[in-house]
């Protein structure tokens with residue numbers, strides 16, 4: 001791995017909801033009415049190299065979208081830092097968050113919701129580059145038409161409104177808008193999840209072409225393991241706000257080491273050979289308001305032992321380029337066995 005350009009260091013993110021007046025009054029009688037804190041991310045460290053595409057995978061509620069928003073500078077981390085080429089992504093002043101760079105751009109799941117329905121797409125694309133003076137003002141219109149062509153649309157579409165595009169075309173516009181800012185890093189948050197499978201393939205192929213031509217670095221957030229395998233160099237698996245496994249994509253798919261990763265793969269139905277049995281992950285994902293002690297996966301893990309219920313596993317090396325947070329990888333799940341050792 002070359003020197004990382006994006007460094008996510010020990011990032012935690014908590015959201016606190018303060019009770020309203022009525023809840024506080026009722027709380028005086030019932031004993032409730034206290035602030036509620038959601039632990040969306042806990043101590044996440046990831047480094048991403050120039051030109052690398054890192055997949056972020058996990059069930060709904062695992063914190064992957066929160067991580068994407070922290071990297072994109074939409075949320076400030078509660079603890080830790082995110083830096084791009086050594087410079088912080090955000091600065092926080094009380095309740096205000098200043099995003100310090102335009103070099104990280106985000107592409108969302110629903111392109112229709114992320115485009116202004118009353119603005120022609122050419123104007124939408126030009127807004128950021130014009131404001132930040134990324135392109136000389138006399139060349140903005142021409143530049144936006146070229147950008148539309150680069151993402152497989154006609155330059156003349158710059159005069160159309162978002163509702164005049166299909167879903168796949170709108171996602172191409174969203175990609176063009178992100179590229180208009182000449183970013184170093186793209187954050188794609190379930191960017192093809194709302195598209196039909198055939199359109200997904202077209203948009204993914206476009207992303208792969210752009211990645212090759214522009215040397216893009218990206219965080220690719222998805223719950224779809226087959227899509228992630230297709231586009232990512234390495235994959236980070238998250239569970240309840242924590243990183244549980246990080247590995248090159250080929251190694252992870254050939255041999256998942258963490259029981260949660262294995263359960264994720266087993267829960268994907270496959271067509272054909274019948275070699276792998278489809279099995280849904282047992283139990284519910286625990287509440288991030290009150291995460292379980294020890295390993296957060298222990299209430300659902302078929303291999304959990306006494307140690308798992310009291311001691312949180314740390315990420316430890318499981319190969320030259322992979323890490324796993326599981327006691328099976330650091331001395332065993334049995335407390336007695338560990339003590340005897």
Ligand code: SF4
Nearest residue numbers: 295298301308326327
């Ligand atoms: Fe399962 Fe224990 Fe490993 Fe957690 S630490 S994944 S509970 S075996």
